[in-house]
Amino acid sequence: AQSVTQLGSHVSVSEGALVLLRCNYSSSVPPYLFWYVQYPNQGLQLLLKYTSAATLVKGINGFEAEFKKSETSFHLTKPSAHMSDAAEYFCAVSESQGNLIFGKGTKLSVKP
Amino acid sequence: DGGITQSPKYLFRKEGQNVTLSCEQNLNHDAMYWYRQDPGQGLRLIYYSQIVNDFQKGDIAEGYSVSREKKESFPLTVTSAQKNPTAFYLCASSITPSGSSSEQYFGPGTRLTVT
Numbered sequence: 654a655q656s657v658t659q660l661g662s663h664v665s666v667s668e669g670a671l672v673l674l675r676c677n678y679s680s681s682v683p684p685y686l687f688w689y690v691q692y693p694n695q696g697l698q699l700l701l702k703y704t705s706a707a708t709l710v711k712g713i714n715g716f717e718a719e720f721k722k723s724e725t726s727f728h729l730t731k732p733s734a735h736m737s738d739a740a741e742y743f744c745a746v747s748e749s750q751g752n753l754i755f756g757k758g759t760k761l762s763v764k765p
Numbered sequence: 766d767g768g769i770t771q772s773p774k775y776l777f778r779k780e781g782q783n784v785t786l787s788c789e790q791n792l793n794h795d796a797m798y799w800y801r802q803d804p805g806q807g808l809r810l811i812y813y814s815q816i817v818n819d820f821q822k823g824d825i826a827e828g829y830s831v832s833r834e835k836k837e838s839f840p841l842t843v844t845s846a847q848k849n850p851t852a853f854y855l856c857a858s859s860i861t862p863s864g865s866s867s868e869q870y871f872g873p874g875t876r877l878t879v880t
Contacts, residue, residue, distance in 0.1 A: 662805065685866040687868060689871075694853075694874070694876070695873055695874065696769075696771075696855055696857075696871035696872050696873045696874050697808075697855070697857075697871040698871070699868045699870075702866065702868055704866040743807065743808070747866065751796060751815075751859065751861065751867065752798070752810060752813060752823070753808075753810075753869055755807040755808040755809075756807055757805060757806060757807040758805075758807050
């Protein structure tokens, strides 16, 4: 069965610092992987997705993620954090039927 | 504007009452999903539907029911059998369901509080 583990339920960075949110997956087949962002009391918005076309995936708002098969990882990064990046981030893997398995989320805080 | 609408944004009910959450999409998507979100738990799948007049249970279907009579609509009923109904409920849709790389698009959510 597929699963997703997000390391760290809370991450705090200073404005302008590197953002690194970790995601490891378990899948018996080549996965499709997604990162979503959720602002308080709102739905989820897609940041980026990996569909095997390229291992380094660029998304919206300056985020990117690198698929590393050997490490079964799909970590999300942004070179310089902005106050508006404060939100909760979810990593997800697609099952064969198209359903998504979500990690438990990482809340990102950005300090001025 | 294409998208997914959920209504109402906030819903309050007394224990023992059934309540129906609305989800409508005008994206012409085939698949629709209902998730429940609790703090620190991520999103858990309640029900999903890949085509009109068909739906399947997700991981936590007990105490919930759905219907899919129209492509655009996928209402969720929280019944009195659901032991802990207070949560944030999210509806989503995707263009194709099975084995695809299609992302899911989410509605704004409904926060249900049962007292």
